[in-house]
Amino acid sequence: xxxxxxxxxxxxxxxxxxxxxxxxxxxxxxxxxxxxxxxxxxxxxxxxxxxxxxxxxxxxxxxxxxxxxxxxxxxxxxxxxxxxxxxxxxxxxxxxxxxxxxxxxxxxxxxxxxxxxxxxxxxxxxxxxxxxxxxxxxxxxxxxxxxxxxxxxxxxxxxxxxxxxxxxxxxxxxxxxxxxxxxxxxxxxxxxxxxxxxxxxxxxxxxxxxxxxxxxxxxxxxxxxxxxxxxxxxxxxxxxxxxxxxxxxxxxxxxxxxxxxxxxxxxxxxxxxxxxxxxxxxxxxxxxxxxxxxxxxxxxxxxxxxxxxxxxxxxxxxxxxxxxxxxxxxxxxxxxxxxxxxxxxxxxxxxxxxxxxxxxxxxxxxxxxxxxxxxxxxxxxxxxxxxxxxxxxxxxxxxxxxxxxxxxxxxxxxxxxxxxxxxxxxxxxxxxxxxxxxxxxxxxxxxxxxxxxxxxxxxxxxxxxxxxxxxxxxxxxxxxxxxxxxxxxxxxxxxxxxxxxxxxxxxxx
Numbered sequence: 338x339x340x341x342x343x344x345x346x347x348x349x350x351x352x353x354x355x356x357x358x359x360x361x362x363x364x365x366x367x368x369x370x371x372x373x374x375x376x377x378x379x380x381x382x383x384x385x386x387x388x389x390x391x392x393x394x395x396x397x398x399x400x401x402x403x404x405x406x407x408x409x410x411x412x413x414x415x416x417x418x419x420x421x422x423x424x425x426x427x428x429x430x431x432x433x434x435x436x437x438x439x440x441x442x443x444x445x446x447x448x449x450x451x452x453x454x455x456x457x458x459x460x461x462x463x464x465x466x467x468x469x470x471x472x473x474x475x476x477x478x479x480x481x482x483x484x485x486x487x488x489x490x491x492x493x494x495x496x497x498x499x500x501x502x503x504x505x506x507x508x509x510x511x512x513x514x515x516x517x518x519x520x521x522x523x524x525x526x527x528x529x530x531x532x533x534x535x536x537x538x539x540x541x542x543x544x545x546x547x548x549x550x551x552x553x554x555x556x557x558x559x560x561x562x563x564x565x566x567x568x569x570x571x572x573x574x575x576x577x578x579x580x581x582x583x584x585x586x587x588x589x590x591x592x593x594x595x596x597x598x599x600x601x602x603x604x605x606x607x608x609x610x611x612x613x614x615x616x617x618x619x620x621x622x623x624x625x626x627x628x629x630x631x632x633x634x635x636x637x638x639x640x641x642x643x644x645x646x647x648x649x650x651x652x653x654x655x656x657x658x659x660x661x662x663x664x665x666x667x668x669x670x671x672x673x674x675x676x677x678x679x680x681x682x683x684x685x686x687x688x689x690x691x692x693x694x695x696x697x698x699x700x701x702x703x704x705x706x707x708x709x710x711x712x713x714x715x716x717x718x719x720x721x722x723x724x725x726x727x728x729x730x731x732x733x734x735x736x737x738x739x740x741x742x743x744x745x746x747x748x749x750x751x752x753x754x755x756x757x758x759x760x761x762x763x764x765x766x767x768x769x770x771x772x773x774x775x776x777x778x779x780x781x782x783x784x785x786x787x788x789x790x791x792x793x794x795x796x797x798x799x800x801x802x803x804x805x806x807x808x809x810x811x812x813x814x815x816x817x818x819x820x821x822x823x824x825x826x827x828x829x830x831x832x833x834x835x836x837x838x839x840x841x842x843x844x845x846x
Contacts, residue, residue: 457561557586656681708748742811768802
């Protein structure tokens with residue numbers, strides 16, 4: 338009888354590798370599999386430690402182990418679970434219950450102090466992403482039953498298809514039948530009241546609430562530098578709002594930060610201009626080593642309606658010229674920039690008049706409210722002409738995408754070079770027709786000529802607006818060539834909107 342070890346050793350290397358890959362993907366307890374042999378251990382251990390789920394309680398108990406395995410770790414999901422709350426809190430109208438309470442604030446403050454102290458000795462050793470989520474498990478128990486809290490999707494692993502991720506009608510009825518919180522038979526019947534929304538969208542108080550802005554600044558400055566962090570994810574599943582000034586101070590503690598994915602939620606119209614002003618401060622603080630910045634300002638009309646009498650302000654995010662120009666001026670060292678909804682492309686491209694040059698930019702993606710049926714042809718032409726003029730100041734540019742999406746609307750303009758660098762395709766796609774007039778086409782041909790991109794081909798196709806139920810649907814059908822949001826975030830957006838409007842006809846993400 339042959340031994341198992343002898344039989345394993347006799348297998349061809351490619352067969353052994355495939356078996357190990359299948360084991361890793363099987364969902365079995367990998368710690369047991371790693372003990373089978375040194376070869377299995379050498380393959381499985383790097384997989385086990387590449388992506389870790391870190392909670393505040395695990396920092397002290399796991400710190401020494403993680404330090405020893407530092408060279409294997411590439412992603413940390415730092416998950417902060419706030420206190421649970423019941424219905425006396427979720428629907429409370431008392432002003433004393435609003436805002437993050439002192440216990441949660443102290444918890445968040447201490448958690449960040451512990452995290453920075455633990456990670457600060459780690460040396461720079463390849464990419465290391467810090468993904469931060471802050472939520473209460475009770476957030477999905479009351480009005481927001483569809484909320485999901487999970488880690489980011491690993492590189493190379495795609496989101497499940499829409500059909501695979503849909504929940505059956507019967508299970509939705511069972512899970513989401515709670516009339517007291519606006520749910521009946523799996524569908525939302527009543528939008529949450531303003532104070533209910535404010536509970537989930539509390540401002541993150543870190544450090545502890547303090548009337549002295551200078552003391553808050555000092556607290557962040559006293560945190561140790563963490564040179565090992567090269568990427569930060571702040572995904573939309575965290576509804577609670579970071580103060581942009583706090584983010585600027587946090588990012589300053591990461592001297593080797595190269596990649597930022599920031600998915601804040603749109604503020605209510607009355608507060609938006611103050612938030613925009615603080616985002617100007619954040620953009621000003623970005624250091625020159627940052628290479629990739631992906632901004633996606635998410636929104637949901639059910640969250641906005643109870644907060645404002647101005648329905649038009651809800652439907653259309655008012656563009657902030659100063660914020661867009663600030664982003665244009667402070668992004669000159671980036672290689673990849675995507676900014677969805679937080680600024681309007683027409684204002685960004687106006688900055689070309691301020692002698693802005695983007696010497697390293699290879700990919701630029703922006704949204705514009707002008708891409709839609711209500712905008713005049715002259716305004717659209719003007720924006721595209723300004724975009725072409727700005728592209729002349731981007732010597733390494735390969736892709737420019739300008740898009741827009743909301744219920745009933747999906748629009749895209751794309752300039753993209755071929756892989757061989759010998760041609761360019763200009764794409765017009767959407768629910769409304771956009772005609773590329775001769776002067777605009779000539780301007781983009783001039784861009785291709787300046788950057789030696791070769792001949793220009795123009796293509797167009799249409800999308801049925803009836804199948805676009807949300808901005809998430811729009812993204813799926815536009816098929817952008819660049820990622821503008823984390824894939825898991827897009828899946829969450831589409832799922833959330835399905836519960837509001839009914840299942841989508843999409844077959845893709």
